[in-house]
Amino acid sequence: MTLFQFLLIAAVIVAATLAVKFLPGERSLALKRIFAIVFVAAAVFAIVFPGVLTAVANFFGIGRGTDLLLYLFIVAMLVFATATVRAKARSDARVTELARAVALMEARISEQRHGTPPADAEGTSAQ
Numbered sequence: 001m002t003l004f005q006f007l008l009i010a011a012v013i014v015a016a017t018l019a020v021k022f023l024p025g026e027r028s029l030a031l032k033r034i035f036a037i038v039f040v041a042a043a044v045f046a047i048v049f050p051g052v053l054t055a056v057a058n059f060f061g062i063g064r065g066t067d068l069l070l071y072l073f074i075v076a077m078l079v080f081a082t083a084t085v086r087a088k089a090r091s092d093a094r095v096t097e098l099a100r101a102v103a104l105m106e107a108r109i110s111e112q113r114h115g116t117p118p119a120d121a122e123g124t125s126a127q
Helices: 003-022 029-048 050-059 065-113 119-125
Strands: none
């Protein structure tokens, strides 16, 4: 094994560890760990046995193993981008809900300070 292969393996392990450790979302922590282990195993295998990657690429009609890696990387980045956009949309929706709740609470507090009964109390007392 060359020094470069050793450094690549170390970098893959560090990247997977950091991704699992610092990405939010405890619900999917087990899934993240499984994907990290599979990723590390596949990356180490491809680094140690690059000829096998070329054979797999040839099986799929791709000329070189590096081309296969590039195509897989493009697909992975598209999946990552989609997941990121969806997560941001969910986060934006939560922020909107919180902002509405805070605005309603501030309005109720303001009404109570000025002695005006809340809108709910007016509607029930008129009945």
